Each structure stands twice: as structure tokens, then as C-alpha cells.
């Protein structure tokens with residue numbers, strides 16, 4: 001207790017595993033003091049929604065205990081189809097009045113019953129012209145957010161922040177990378193079920209969407225084509241196949257699905273007059289290391305593609321990652337790091 005620094009904890013409940021990081025923030029900078037990744041969670045979470053509550057809350061409890069994290073306050077995030085982020089134009093209002101008006105505005109933009117969603121917003125450009133302002137609208141299904149918070153409480157923790165995966169990723173990356181003013185960067189976080197796509201310029205998210213693409217598509221593709229079990233397909237995807245399975249064709253096909261959606265996002269930005277191209281792609285998430293993935297994306301979109309290292313500007317004990325290279329594990333921790341840095 002004596003002289004113990006206060007920490008911040010980020011908890012990322014992903015469909016393949018739960019990730020936690022603990023950071024000390026003080027005048028000397030941000031220090032990563034602890035991290036943990038749970039055992040695989042098969043089928044407990046589907047499209048960002050928690051199906052097997054018991055399994056998830058036990059996994060959280062075990063993870064916090066095994067990593068000996070004592071801080072019970074955590075920042076967490078939601079993702080998937082039940083979360084909608086949109087940049088909208090609305091009448092110029094002050095913050096207070098906008099709070100009321102957003103309810104009506106949201107009805108036009110959110111495909112769910114407005115009474116079933118939690119809304120949040122941020123004014124990103126208060127005077128687009130004499131009448132209009134630009135607002136970032138965030139809507140998430142209430143039952144999903146509540147469910148998420150409840151499971152965390154069942155594990156004996158207090159969710160102090162409930163963010164959105166894409167914004168946490170952006171936060172982690174902005175803390176670790178420099179951006180040239182005016183450049184348009186696609187942040188692509190590829191998980192097991194979901195890819196969080198967020199196209200950012202000058203710190204503003206211009207297009208944010210969770211796509212139903214992830215390593216599970218790659219794994220299923222390998223299983224079908226090579227008639228192998230799921231564990232074998234996973235090994236092959238990690239470049240560790242004994243059976244000499246060549247995953248190139250499957251990686252390319254699954255990446256093409258992703259690229260088509262990136263193209264659509266760029267077309268959308270073009271038609272909105274927000275950007276006519278992306279300048280580079282930063283990839284994170286556990287699937288960032290799938291062999292051939294970055295080369296494919298780079299060739300397909302004709303831009304540089306980098307795998308993010310979200311701890312490059314954090315300090316940490318050299319032994320923290322054991323024998324592993326930090327940059328091989330850290331891409332998977334991007335959401336959790338962005339949350340702990342809130």
C-alpha cells in the first residue's frame with residue numbers, strides 16, 4: 001500500500017479471448033505494469049454480444065486473479081452490429097440543446113427503436129456553415145451495454161468507462177504514432193469475429209464501422225478447403241502447420257472480403273466530400289499477424305500497411321513479455337491499452 005501508484009485498467013472482452021492491461025500514469029509518462037490474455041472463449045461471445053455469461057464472468061475473474069490486478073475499476077468497450085457510429089449534420093445548437101435534439105436526429109440514422117439505444121454525441125465541427133454543425137453520433141443497443149456492464153459487475157469489478165472498440169483503438173494508436181496533418185489513415189483492427197474499421201483524419205473519425213470479418217472466416221476457409229480440424233487450421237493460420245498447408249489463397253480470399261468493404265468506405269467518404277483516398281493503413285488485433293495479410297492489403301489498396309505496436313511509447317519492465325517480442329503480442333492488446341489510457 002505504501003507509495004503504491006494508482007493504476008488504470010483496460011478490459012477488452014473479445015470473442016476469442018479477454019484482454020486486460022494495467023497502466024501507471026504519472027509525470028514520467030505511461031508505464032505498462034501488467035497485462036493478461038485469457039484462455040480461448042469458444043462461442044461465448046457472438047458478434048460482440050455475450051451469450052454465455054457464466055463463462056465470461058469466470059474468465060474475467062480468473063484473469064484478474066492470475067495477473068494479481070487489485071484495482072477493481074475498469075474501462076471497457078462494446079463493439080459489433082449493435083453499435084453504430086455516424087457523422088451527421090444537424091442544426092447549430094449549443095451542447096445543452098443538442099442533447100435534447102440528438103434524440104430526434106438519431107431516429108433518422110439508427111436502424112433500431114430509439115427507445116432501445118443509449119445515445120452519445122460529440123460536436124466535431126460547430127460551424128460547418130451558418131446553419132449546420134457536424135456531430136459524431138454514437139448509438140449502442142441498451143440491453144447489450146447493460147449486459148456488458150452487468151457481467152463485469154458480477155466479476156466484482158466496476159465499469160467506470162464504457163467506450164466503443166474503434167475509439168479505444170484510435171486512442172491507443174494516437175498515443176503511439178505521429179500523424180501528418182491532413183493525412184487519411186484507415187485503422188483496421190482484425191479480431192476473431194469482427195474487424196473494427198475506423199478512417200481517421202486529423203483526429204476525427206470520418207467513417208467508423210464494425211465489419212463481420214475476422215480470423216474465424218480464415219479458419220473456416222482453411223478447414224473447408226483442406227478438410228482439417230479447427231486446431232489444425234488455427235496452427236496453419238499462425239504459420240505453424242505440420243501438414244504443409246498453404247494458406248495463401250484463403251488469406252487472399254478473406255482479405256478480399258475485407259478490402260471490398262474498405263473500398264466501400266472510401267467511396268462513401270468520396271461521395272460525402274470527406275476524402276478521396278486513404279494514405280495508409282494501420283493494422284492491429286490478433287489477426288494482424290496472419291501471414292501475407294499486410295502484403296495483400298498493401299498491394300490491393302496501393303498504400304503502406306503497418307502492424308501497430310501500441311506499446312512503443314510506453315515504458316515497461318523488459319521481463320514483462322517473457323521471452324516473446326512485445327510487438328508480436330501487443331497488437332492484440334490495442335483495445336485494452338486504448339481503454340487504460342482514457
Ligand SMILES: Nc1ncnc2c1ncn2[C@@H]1O[C@H](COP(=O)(O)OP(=O)(O)OP(=O)(O)O)[C@@H](O)[C@H]1O
Pocket residue numbers: 013014015016017018048190191192193194195214215216234237238239285286287288289290291332
Ligand atoms: N500469431 C498469430 N498469427 C495469426 N493469427 C493469430 C495470431 N495470434 C492470434 N491470431 C488470431 O487472432 C484472433 C484473436 O484476435 P483478437 O484477440 O484481436 O480477437 P478478439 O478481440 O478476441 O475478437 P473480436 O474482437 O472479433 O470479438 C485469434 O482468433 C487468432 O486466430
Ligand SMILES: [Mg+2]
Pocket residue numbers: 013014015191192335
Ligand atoms: Mg476484439
